Amino acid sequence: MSVLSRVALLLGVVLLLVAVFLLVKNVIDINQLHAVANANRSKDFPSPTNNVLLMTGFTLAGGFLAGLGLGLPRGRRRPH
Numbered sequence: 001m002s003v004l005s006r007v008a009l010l011l012g013v014v015l016l017l018v019a020v021f022l023l024v025k026n027v028i029d030i031n032q033l034h035a036v037a038n039a040n041r042s043k044d045f046p047s048p049t050n051n052v053l054l055m056t057g058f059t060l061a062g063g064f065l066a067g068l069g070l071g072l073p074r075g076r077r078r079p080h
Helices: 002-037 049-071
Strands: none
Touching: 002 049
16 A cells, blocks of 8 residues: 555655646736736736635645545544
């Protein structure tokens, strides 16, 4: 079981690094698209970057808490 938990941990870390890379890439793309969209307008529109970052933070916190909940022991140890 130790090997399986280590493989799951390694896979989780790799997926987390890929997600962080994609988040940074998407934030850069959103900022570029927002700048192009507002280039010829007289009124400036809000950027969706903050919503994307907030959603990512909530997803990360939710995944962490769900994993923590699954990893914790289910019941108390009772002395015999």
